[in-house]
Amino acid sequence: MNEVVDVSSLATILTSTLLIGGAAVTLIGSFGLLRFRGFYQRVHAPTLGTTLGTIFITTASMIYFSALGSRPVLHELLVIVFVATTTPITLMILVRAAQFRDRAGNERGPRGQQ
């Protein structure tokens, strides 16, 4: 475990709070994958982690590296823009594929529930 370079106390508190908050929100979203029953409920759960958790953790990274380099470091905005753009596309196409597979009916089990 290597040492963390010290920054100012305000940046430390902001970084720590945003890191823990983002990781907790991501864990709640991923835990929803286990809790929910059907696929169409389950597809809602990880969007919490992929949007809010990503925004929190990348903001924590931006604040820490800005305080470390004494200049604004904003290239983590790329991750926010990328994830916020691609998550709806992914989930929409996945739900469309699941609907197609349900209608085709070539799978065993109750339709639309599992």
Add this chain to the structure above:
Amino acid sequence: MSTMLAWSITGAQTLLGLAMACAAFRILWGPRAQDRVLGFDTLSVNAMLLLLAFGIRSGSALYFESALIIGLLGFVSTLALAKFLLRGEVVE
């Protein structure tokens, strides 16, 4: 103050590891194929966030680029898998 940041990074990495374990459970025991694809998408996003937290710990900007690449590859592979489930072939 440095110890507080180190402990909060450790806590965040633990929480993200548990989230990755939930996604891995859904990959391994997902009842249908689309559940496994959804678990894989969640797993790749969680791996990206874990790399960002690791970059804060190490203090170098190298991990940001690998996090961006993991996010990109996760998106493309999830899209390819969903396309495969939709049509039965990836490239038409």
